[in-house]
Amino acid sequence: LPKRELFALVAVPAVVAVILWAPAWVVLALIVAVAVLAADELLAMARRRGVPCSRVSPLLLLAGLMVASWCYGATGLAGAVIVTLVALPAVQLAGRDAPRGSLAAVSIACFAALFVGVLGASLGWLRLLPSEPTAPRLLLLFAATIWIGDSAAYYLGSRFGRHKMSPRISPNKSIEGLLGGTVATFAAAAALNVVFSLHLPWPHVLAVAAILAVAAPLGDLVESQFKRDAQVKDSSNLIPGHGGLLDRTDSLLYGAPLVLGYLVWVGLVP
């Protein structure tokens, strides 16, 4: 077996076990750790492009933002966003390079902290907001549906891909892979709803699958444009055969707030 599959064989059961059986705070702590590393990959891309981004302050603010949002809800999130937007431009003033490249450096530091932080906070809310017995399985349905759809797109695309999807931004993606991934996303959401005995009404399963079928490839494409811009293939080499943490979480980040918004809107979550 190649490195990619070998690593998945070990990592997937471990991640599934943690989501299913670990207490909420362990899952949240893992989300913070992954978010900090993923945001650091984004900042590293900016430095590759010559933008003098600070590193420590946006990552600390990101961690604080996620914790504040989980402890104090929307008020905590709003306060943490304000602190981030006031602190990072001031920190940049003390930078060695200021004012050269300040606008881009401050903007990318704020973007790394807020994009990964705010969207990652929604991922934590998916674990915190639903009632306790179903929350772990609901989070796993969300994550596994994305990963299954993504893997289907990858394997079907590399086998049957003929027509390029977006040659400028992500030249390896094909229409065939996108369609295969879409079918797999719907199938996975439906199957996991049964396997995990979640008993979600089928229209909601369909809606969540539809959201993820759009949001997951879109999140992937959004990150691809940043990687192309920085002229790197992967966001880092942290995960053997899978690239960086941002590569593996971009679709989760994009899907989480949209699914959360849907669940709140239809009243499935308080």
Next chain:
Amino acid sequence: LPKRELFALVAVPAVVAVILWAPAWVVLALIVAVAVLAADELLAMARRRGVPCSRVSPLLLLAGLMVASWCYGATGLAGAVIVTLVALPAVQLAGRDAPRGSLAAVSIACFAALFVGVLGASLGWLRLLPSEPTAPRLLLLFAATIWIGDSAAYYLGSRFGRHKMSPRISPNKSIEGLLGGTVATFAAAAALNVVFSLHLPWPHVLAVAAILAVAAPLGDLVESQFKRDAQVKDSSNLIPGHGGLLDRTDSLLYGAPLVLGYLVWVGLVP
């Protein structure tokens, strides 16, 4: 009289009259209009540096964010921040230049929308949250204290300035101007508390003046680094003799969330 003073002679009474006597929604609508133009100046600076920023979408999202925060509080703000962070990276995918410069372009678009939007929303909250009879006068105390401190720093600095404050970022500012501005800030806050019959307890007046004495010059310096970076003297030429709207509002943007946070913390505002 030179253009700078002549314009102030007309504009200052008009702004004071609007803050004091116009209904809240007029003041809020003005804040949105000024914020949209100020954020557009920030985006224009980025384009001067060759960053292919989109223009319409961040400005629309900024306006929506302010309105959402005033209608639905912290929940509205959190939702609007999420929408901004999901929408702008996706919009960039459709851009003519994508993926060249994507990371900086998306980051600056998000920063312009969120920095001006979220901090400007706090300015609106300063008008909305305090009880109605005092709210207009409290907002005027806040704005006038900043403007008086800023003008004192400008006139005292250009007359008595000997020691440069931050030669790299804002070469015209002097320590003498900063000190004069600080004294004027405390004096203005105290005088306006009496003139407007606000009867704020003096320790709170002192605390608000202390926050503004730091936040106002800091906000000015933060914007100066962006202007230096873009190699422009003013953010635009919209206001005769005074530069752009961002130049005239940077200190308000920086001071508003900090003063609001203080007023909420000590319970002067619900």
